[in-house]
Every structure is written in C-alpha cells, then in structure tokens.
Amino acid sequence: MSEKHGYMKALRCRECGREYPLEATHVCEFDFGPLEVAYDYERIKKSLTAEAVTARPRSMWRYRELLPLAGEPTVGLQAGFTPLVKADRLAKKLGIRELWIKNDAVNYPTLSFKDRVVSVALSRSKELGFDTVACASTGNLANSVAAQAASAGLKAYVFIPNDLEHGKIVNSLIYGANVIGIKGHYDEVNRLCAEIAGKFAWAFVNVNMRPYYAEGSKSMAFEIAEQLGWQAPQHTVVPMASGSLLTKIHKGYQELVKTGLIARDGAKIHGAQASGCAPISAAQKAGLDFFKPVKPDTIAKSLAIGTPADGFYALKVMRETGGAAEDITDAEIREAIQLLAETEGIFAETAGGVTVGAAKKLIASGKIPANESAVLCITGNGLKTLDAIQGHVRKPREIRPSLREFEALVAQEEKAKA
Ligand SMILES: *Cc1c(COP(=O)(O)O)cnc(C)c1O
Numbered sequence: 001m002s003e004k005h006g007y008m009k010a011l012r013c014r015e016c017g018r019e020y021p022l023e024a025t026h027v028c029e030f031d032f033g034p035l036e037v038a039y040d041y042e043r044i045k046k047s048l049t050a051e052a053v054t055a056r057p058r059s060m061w062r063y064r065e066l067l068p069l070a071g072e073p074t075v076g077l078q079a080g081f082t083p084l085v086k087a088d089r090l091a092k093k094l095g096i097r098e099l100w101i102k103n104d105a106v107n108y109p110t111l112s113f114k115d116r117v118v119s120v121a122l123s124r125s126k127e128l129g130f131d132t133v134a135c136a137s138t139g140n141l142a143n144s145v146a147a148q149a150a151s152a153g154l155k156a157y158v159f160i161p162n163d164l165e166h167g168k169i170v171n172s173l174i175y176g177a178n179v180i181g182i183k184g185h186y187d188e189v190n191r192l193c194a195e196i197a198g199k200f201a202w203a204f205v206n207v208n209m210r211p212y213y214a215e216g217s218k219s220m221a222f223e224i225a226e227q228l229g230w231q232a233p234q235h236t237v238v239p240m241a242s243g244s245l246l247t248k249i250h251k252g253y254q255e256l257v258k259t260g261l262i263a264r265d266g267a268k269i270h271g272a273q274a275s276g277c278a279p280i281s282a283a284q285k286a287g288l289d290f291f292k293p294v295k296p297d298t299i300a301k302s303l304a305i306g307t308p309a310d311g312f313y314a315l316k317v318m319r320e321t322g323g324a325a326e327d328i329t330d331a332e333i334r335e336a337i338q339l340l341a342e343t344e345g346i347f348a349e350t351a352g353g354v355t356v357g358a359a360k361k362l363i364a365s366g367k368i369p370a371n372e373s374a375v376l377c378i379t380g381n382g383l384k385t386l387d388a389i390q391g392h393v394r395k396p397r398e399i400r401p402s403l404r405e406f407e408a409l410v411a412q413e414e415k416a417k418a
C-alpha cells in the first residue's frame with residue numbers, strides 16, 4: 001500500500017456521485033444521498049489474487065484490499081471466516097436440491113454477523129483518531145461494539161430500545177460499556193443518536209461512520225464465494241433490518257467479478273423479514289420501489305427497524321438481481337429456529353428463524369426453484385434470544401437418580417409408541 005488512503009479513493013454519494021474526503025461523514029450535502037466508499041479496483045486487482053487470499057489467515061481480513069482502511073486492521077483481527085455448511089437434511093425438508101448455511105451464529109467475538117461491521121468501524125475509528133465509539137442498536141451491534149471497544153481500549157456508548165432480550169442487554173453490560181436503554185423503539189433510538197452524533201465528537205459506527213461500517217458486510221459474500229470454490233451461488237437469502245447487509249452482499253459478489261476473483265455474478269438476492277416488521281418485504285411483494293414505514297411488533301427484535309435506512313436500495317438489488325422478499329409470523333419464526341436446530345444442529349437467533357422460514361416460503365412458491373442451489377445467511381446465535389422460545393420448547397423429564405425409574409420411563413415411552 002503506497003498511498004495515504006490505502007486502496008480507498010473517496011467517499012462517493014450514491015445519488016449524484018459527488019465525492020467527499022475520507023472522513024467521519026455519511027450524507028451528501030446536496031441531496032442527502034448516502035455516501036459509500038469508492039476504491040481503486042485496478043490497483044486492488046494486482047494484489048488481491050485467489051492465491052494471495054488463500055495464503056492469508058482465515059479471517060475476514062484476507063480481503064483487506066476491499067475493506068475501507070488506510071493501513072492494517074487493529075480491531076477485530078479474528079472476525080469472519082465462519083463455516084459454510086452443506087445442509088442436506090434441511091434441504092430435504094425445504095424441498096431444494098442443494099442448500100448451504102453461512103453460519104455467522106459462531107462469528108468471533110460476539111456470535112453475530114455484526115462482528116464484521118464493527119471490526120471495520122472500530123479499526124477505521126482508530127485511524128481517524130477517535131477515543132469514543134457509539135452506536136444505535138437492535139442488540140447485536142451493541143454487543144459487538146461493547147466487546148470490541150473493550151478489547152481495543154476505546155470508550156463505548158451503546159443505545160438500545162429498553163425492551164430488548166435479556167441476553168442482549170447482559171451481553172452489552174458485561175464489557176463495561178455505557179449502555180443507555182431508550183424508552184422507545186429502534187427508530188426513535190436512531191433519531192436520538194443522529195442528534196447526539198451532531199453534538200458529541202464520537203465515532204457513531206452506524207451514523208457518521210456508516211460508510212465504513214457497512215462495507216464490513218461485504219466480507220460475508222467474499223467468503224461464501226471462496227468457500228463455494230470461487231463462484232457466486234445461484235440464490236442468497238439475507239435477513240433484512242435496515243437492508244444494509246443485503247445490499248452489501250450484492251456489492252461483495254460484484255466486486256469479486258470486478259477484481260477477477262470470480263467469473264460472473266448471476267446471484268439472485270432474496271430478502272427475509274418478520275411479518276411484524278416487514279416494510280421492505282411488503283413493498284417488494286407489492287412491486288413498489290419505496291417502502292412505507294411501520295411500527296415494529298415481532299419477536300425478531302434484531303430485525304425490528306420500521307424505517308429501514310437502506311430499504312430503497314435493498315428493493316433495488318432484489319429487482320435488479322431477480323430476487324424476491326418474504327416475511328413470516330412469530331410462530332413460524334419459532335418453528336424455523338427449531339427446524340434448523342433439529343436438522344443441522346445449529347441454534348440460531350430469531351433472525352435466523354426468519355431467514356430459514358422465509359426461504360421455505362420462497363422455495364414453496366418457486367421463486368427459488370427446487371432444482372437450484374441456495375445459501376442462507378444465518379446472522380446470530382440462539383443463546384442470545386432465549387426469551388423468544390422460552391415456553392415453546394419441550395421440558396426435560398425428571399426422575400430420581402434410580403435405574404428403576406429410568407427403566408420405567410423407557411418402558412412407558414415404548415408403550416406410547418406402540
Ligand atoms: C443487524 C442484523 C441483521 C441485518 O441488519 P441490516 O441492518 O439489514 O444490515 C441481520 N441479522 C442480525 C442478527 C442482525 O443483528
């Protein structure tokens with residue numbers, strides 16, 4: 001890396017293309033369009049070859065040239081490179097020829113895909129000289145910011161709706177972060193954070209640092225393609241909160257084509273939401289370019305964003321790739337969590353249930369043809385959303401520590417089966 005900004009060229013407005021310096025800023029002054037990182041792909045092409053990538057450590061940073069840092073990463077060096085699991089038993093249940101699970105439920109260090117975006121955002125925050133980081137979160141982002149700020153020696157403020165799952169709250173507090181519970185839903189937390197970001201000189205990972213933060217999501221697509229033997233899958237199903245991950249998975253596949261790592265990208269990108277908060281899915285199904293904001297009411301709290309910042313662009317990606325959206329009820333979410341666990345031994349959080357359940361619908365309706373191949377993005381761990389399934393799973397049967405009692409129990413079971 002010779003230049004001052006590494007492989008980055010500028011921040012560029014998605015609407016008008018105006019360029020901005022590579023600072024902590026996220027909207028265009030002329031049309032309020034979101035800013036995105038622009039790269040020097042010609043230079044990247046020279047050092048990011050398949051041989052170079054596979055020789056590097058197994059983390060998201062093996063794609064370092066396509067991630068928005070000037071120098072080397074300093075936070076989250078172990079994030080990413082999660083397993084891509086061939087899911088034959090689930091495939092059979094869903095009625096599809098070939099199915100894969102990209103399992104970010106075991107991402108390092110906080111067991112969700114947010115470890116990718118936070119690794120990038122905090123590394124970049126340090127480059128820009130910040131000593132305090134902050135975020136507006138539906139839970140997983142708060143966990144990751146709190147943990148990674150602790151390990152990086154940064155001060156952290158995390159803002160969350162006050163009705164989150166117990167597991168998500170404890171998983172933020174334990175790291176010593178300042179956790180602020182807001183009496184309101186995520187969209188109100190987010191609005192407040194935009195105001196706070198204007199007053200305090202902090203790195204707000206999903207406000208003023210959003211252009212850098214969001215780029216971290218591309219690494220999920222890079223890894224999927226590499227793990228499939230350097231090709232994009234026919235179908236990728238992605239859970240949507242703000243819609244950012246979905247748009248970046250698409251950008252990720254496209255960049256692999258641009259840099260020559262894969263031959264072509266024909267991947268159809270599909271979006272999944274909970275019916276209790278489905279502004280993007282509802283718009284896609286109605287054939288609209290714009291979503292209508294909603295008030296969230298679902299157990300999938302990590303996806304409960306009623307006014308999704310990237311909803312417009314997520315709709316565009318689905319339209320352009322030939323993808324579709326689906327949404328499922330809370331009861332279907334619980335069923336899908338259980339189905340994934342019982343067939344593949346993977347315990348996902350509510351967002352994972354949303355993805356599996358939505359994929360089931362997409363396959364049943366033929367939007368994902370049964371004779372094709374799909375990747376499901378599982379983005380978070382079930383141990384953090386136990387509240388959502390408590391009371392809905394079976395109870396253990398209890399006996400005294402006696403062989404006789406156990407034999408009686410087995411005999412009873414045999415009888416019930418007969
Ligand atoms: C944040 C999150 C997502 C996706 O969020 P986007 O805002 O759409 O990028 C998906 N799953 C989980 C578990 C999350 O925490």
Ligand SMILES: [Zn+2]
Nearest residue numbers: 013016028033
């Ligand atoms: Zn603009």
